[in-house]
Amino acid sequence: MENIEVAWLFSEMADLLELKGENPYKVKAYRKAAQILKKVPDDLEILKQKNKLNTIEGIGAGLAEKIKEILETGQMQELNLLRKEIPAGLRDILSISGVGPKLARTFWQKLNITSLAELEAAAKSKKLRELPHVGPRTELNIKREIQILRSMGREIPLTIAIPLLDSLINSLKLQKNIIKIIPVGSMRRKRDAVGDLDLLIVSDNPSKTIDFIEKLPEFREKLEGSYNYCSFLVGNGVKVDAWFVSPEQYPLAKFYLTGNKDHVRKVFMLLKQKGYTCRDYHLFKQGDYVFLTGEEQIYELAGMPFIAPELRENKGEIEAALSGHLPDLVATKDVLGDLHIHSNYSDGINSIEELVGRAIKKGYQYIAICDHSKSLGIANGLNVDKLIEQNAEIKRINDRLKDFTVLSGVEVDILADGKLDYPDEVLAKLDLVVASIHSGFKQSKEKMTERIISAMRNKHVDIIGHPTGRIIGRRPAYEIDLDKLFITARETGTILEINSSLDRLDLKDEYVRKAKEMNISLAINTDAHDLAGLDKMVFGVATARRGWLTKQDVVNTLPVKKLLKKLAKNN
Numbered sequence: 288m289e290n291i292e293v294a295w296l297f298s299e300m301a302d303l304l305e306l307k308g309e310n311p312y313k314v315k316a317y318r319k320a321a322q323i324l325k326k327v328p329d330d331l332e333i334l335k336q337k338n339k340l341n342t343i344e345g346i347g348a349g350l351a352e353k354i355k356e357i358l359e360t361g362q363m364q365e366l367n368l369l370r371k372e373i374p375a376g377l378r379d380i381l382s383i384s385g386v387g388p389k390l391a392r393t394f395w396q397k398l399n400i401t402s403l404a405e406l407e408a409a410a411k412s413k414k415l416r417e418l419p420h421v422g423p424r425t426e427l428n429i430k431r432e433i434q435i436l437r438s439m440g441r442e443i444p445l446t447i448a449i450p451l452l453d454s455l456i457n458s459l460k461l462q463k464n465i466i467k468i469i470p471v472g473s474m475r476r477k478r479d480a481v482g483d484l485d486l487l488i489v490s491d492n493p494s495k496t497i498d499f500i501e502k503l504p505e506f507r508e509k510l511e512g513s514y515n516y517c518s519f520l521v522g523n524g525v526k527v528d529a530w531f532v533s534p535e536q537y538p539l540a541k542f543y544l545t546g547n548k549d550h551v552r553k554v555f556m557l558l559k560q561k562g563y564t565c566r567d568y569h570l571f572k573q574g575d576y577v578f579l580t581g582e583e584q585i586y587e588l589a590g591m592p593f594i595a596p597e598l599r600e601n602k603g604e605i606e607a608a609l610s611g612h613l614p615d616l617v618a619t620k621d622v623l624g625d626l627h628i629h630s631n632y633s634d635g636i637n638s639i640e641e642l643v644g645r646a647i648k649k650g651y652q653y654i655a656i657c658d659h660s661k662s663l664g665i666a667n668g669l670n671v672d673k674l675i676e677q678n679a680e681i682k683r684i685n686d687r688l689k690d691f692t693v694l695s696g697v698e699v700d701i702l703a704d705g706k707l708d709y710p711d712e713v714l715a716k717l718d719l720v721v722a723s724i725h726s727g728f729k730q731s732k733e734k735m736t737e738r739i740i741s742a743m744r745n746k747h748v749d750i751i752g753h754p755t756g757r758i759i760g761r762r763p764a765y766e767i768d769l770d771k772l773f774i775t776a777r778e779t780g781t782i783l784e785i786n787s788s789l790d791r792l793d794l795k796d797e798y799v800r801k802a803k804e805m806n807i808s809l810a811i812n813t814d815a816h817d818l819a820g821l822d823k824m825v826f827g828v829a830t831a832r833r834g835w836l837t838k839q840d841v842v843n844t845l846p847v848k849k850l851l852k853k854l855a856k857n858n
Contacts, residue, residue, distance in 0.1 A: 290324055290331050291461040293357050295504050296366060297321035297350075303369040305388035306377055306395070320350050325461070332358060376402035383432050384450065385425065393418055407433040434761055442480040443525055444760040445789045445826070451525055452484055455505055462499045464492040466534065471544040475596045477829035479792045480759060483526040487544055493531035500529065536568035538579040543568065549601035550594075557589040557605075597832040616832045617811075619825050621844045624653035627698065627721050627752060627784065627812035628821070632677050633658035634666040636817040639680060639693065645818045647691055653847045655694035655719045656681060660708035662700045663725055669697070671713055678716070692847045694718035698752055703727040705741030707748070714747035719854060721784070721812075723752035724765070732766040739772055743781040749854050750810055751776070753786040753793040760790070769798065776807045782842055785834075787813045787827025788820075799834025808853075810842050 301317035304310075323345045324331070334340050335358050340351040357363050380391045380403060394400040397418055398409055406415075410430035415421050432446075452470055459468055465488055469475070472485030490496040497517045501509060505521040512518065515531045532540045543551055543565075555565060563572050570577040570585075579585065583593045591608035595616055598604040607613045628642055629635035635642075639656055646654045658677065659668040669677065678695045685693055696719035700708040707714065707722060714720050722742040730738065742748050754772065755764035776783055783802055786793045791814070794802065802809055811827040813820050831841060838844045842853060 289461075289463065289499065290327055291458075292499075292502050293331060293354055294321045294324040295502070296357055296363055297324065297353075299504065300363065300366050300369070302378075302381065302388045303366070303373050306373050306392050307369065308392055308396075316350065320346060324354075335359075374401035376405075379403050380406055383429055385428060390421070393421075403433055431761065442482060442760075443484075444480050445792075446760070447525065448474065448481050448484060449789065451505065451521060455484070455486070455503070455521065455527065458503050458505065459486075459488070459496075459500070462490075462496055464490045464495050464499075466491065467537065469541070471530075471541065472528075472546055475545045476547070476599055477597050477826075477833060479795060479830065483528060484521075485544060486527065486529040487537070487540055488529055488531050489534055489537050490531050496531060532568055535578070538581050538585065539565065539570055540568040542582045542585050545596050545599060547600055550599040550605065553601065553605050554585070554589050557591075558585075561588065561590070563588060595832060597829060598835070600833075614835050614837050617828060617836050617838045617841050617844065618832075619828045620650075621838045621841070622651075622811060622824060622828065623846060624651045624655070624843050624850070625813050625815065625821060625824065626655040626694070626696070626719060626750065626810050626843050627657050627786070627814050628654050629658050629698075629814070629816045630656050630677075632656075632673065633663075633668055634816060639677075639684060641818065642815075642821070643684060643688070643691065643693060645821055649821065649824075652690070653692040653694060653850070655696040655721075657696040657698040657719065657721045659725075660697055660699045662702065662708045666725075668700075668708075671709065674709075674713065694847075694851075696720060698723050699748075700725055701738055701742045703730070703738070705738040707742060707745060711745070711747060714745075717747075718851065719750070720748050721750045721752045722748045724756055728756060728762070728765060730766075732768060735765050736768040736771055739767065740775045743772075743775045743779045748781060750782045750784050750812075752784045752812075753788075753791050753814070754783050755793050755795070755798070757793050757795070758790050759792065764793075769801075773802060773805050773807060776802070777805050780808070782808045782810050785809055785811045785827045785830050787811060787823045787825075787830075789823065789826055792826060792830050794830075794834075796830050796833035799831060799836060803834060803836055803840050808842050809836065809840055812843070 297317050298321040301314050301321065304317065305314045323343065327343055331354060335355055340354050341348055353363055377391050377395060380386055380394065381388065394406060398414060400406050400409055407430065409415050410426050413426065415426040415429065416423050452474060456468055459465055467489040469487050470485065471487045473481040474484060488496060493515055497512060500506060500517060500519065507520040510518040510520065517529045519527055521527055530540065530544060563570055570579055586593045592613060594604050594608055594613065625646065630639045630642060631637060642654060659666040661668045661670045674697065681693045681695045695717050697717055698721045699714065701722050701724050702708060739751060743751065755767065757764040783794055785799060799809065811824065811831055813823045813827065815821045815823065842850060845853065
């Protein structure tokens with residue numbers, strides 16, 4: 288048994304003890320011990336044989352005996368008893384982000400909640416918010432995540448997939464036989480939702496790695512497997528496919544498993560025309576083995592430049608590569624600022640000063656503070672006086688800053704009749720106006736289209752935020768005439784947003800490409816409501832890349848003076 292496996296059992300022990308309400312010092316001891324065991328450089332089996340388990344710093348005699356028990360029997364009797372005592376459904380509840388053992392115990396003890404179904408019912412009936420340390424926001428987040436889990440069919444939203452994948456990879460990196468591990472398939476191509484999780488693992492002993500996988504905390508059930516493949520379920524039923532290869536097989540396996548199938552098939556046809564054959568993730572020419580150093584070499588041998596994973600959808604990228612017309616895709620490093628950020632003036636968590644500090648650390652030159660307007664009461668929307676107060680603070684901050692600019696902005700609501708939530712004289716005083724819909728989603732296609740077009744025709748509106756209104760896994764896009772919207776955006780110079788929030792990614796990639804083809808400017812924004820939200824820019828950039836965007840297509844790759852000049856020109 289590997290050190291990390293013992294650490295996992297200690298972590299589970301700590302969770303179950305905390306769920307039961309045991310002595311906090313005992314819980315803390317197991318949790319601390321789990322962290323220590325993850326970092327112990329020596330093999331625990333060898334330390335046991337030498338009778339030196341109690342020499343591990345931070346591990347007392349009692350815990351050393353528990354480690355010995357695990358190493359000798361593969362289990363821990365006290366943990367087995369706790370597993371029987373604690374309702375199994377509580378461990379499913381722990382899979383909800385933001386719900387730790389202490390909160391799960393509160394649900395159990397106060398409301399007798401022992402399953403996701405019971406938790407969902409309590410959230411819908413607004414009973415959770417009556418508990419200590421559980422407000423409406425926490426209750427809403429819990430309800431939303433359970434709804435996503437319930438609605439998951441063949442496609443898994445990235446809000447679920449990414450945390451699961453990160454957890455899996457971080458756990459697997461600790462296995463001694465694993466040399467390299469990367470996501471492949473639709474995750475590597477950065478699709479906005481995935482069918483399952485695909486992993487490519489370079490291992491010098493796949494059998495041991497598969498045994499290790501079956502002991503992962505995330506592991507639920509093995510579906511099928513062979514000497515170089517394992518399919519299993521994790522978390523709340525998400526399927527994972529893992530392929531195991533040697534270092535020599537890695538480049539071709541990485542290309543093949545990234546997909547998509549039609550893209551791979553076309554490249555293989557080109558290779559075949561040039562005398563190459565592929566077998567078991569190895570490349571041959573006229574029977575001679577061809578040593579590959581990376582994916583770039585595969586494309587070079589096929590007679591074209593490297594094609595980024597985001598473009599590999601068989602939508603003209605191979606033809607563009609062969610003719611020398613591949614776009615030079617926008618990259619995260621090209622983005623100089625974020626034009627849609629919320630502060631604690633409305634429903635954001637952080638102050639403007641804190642947001643500026645994080646933005647400067649990210650290398651940005653500017654940000655736009657765009658809090659909600661007055662009609663969005665649920666988000667603590669700003670009345671005119673509060674907006675004026677905020678603008679005064681922004682001016683004071685700008686007076687102190689050097690080589691960084693905070694733009695005064697707002698995310699103004701587009702009301703049901705197409706009017707904006709602030710009068711023109713208020714909007715005219717701002718550097719930037721993002722107009723968005725947050726209500727009245729069920730209007731007819733004609734009314735919804737005219738509503739957004741009306742906002743576009745207002746000379747003070749610079750950007751349409753999350754233009755189609757979709758919430759991935761929870762709410763479809765509005766019924767709108769996108770052709771009309773795009774034509775109006777081109778006529779008025781209105782910028783369309785790529786919202787980087789994982790549950791939006793709106794505009795979606797296919798619409799982004801259409802906007803590019805119509806010469807419509809786009810902005811990649813995070814719609815961040817806290818500091819961590821600023822880091823979501825990478826997902827918006829991935830969507831932009833899938834839409835074939837270059838740096839020149841994205842307005843917030845411009846330096847601030849050129850950006851302000853463009854905004855003034857549009858108005």
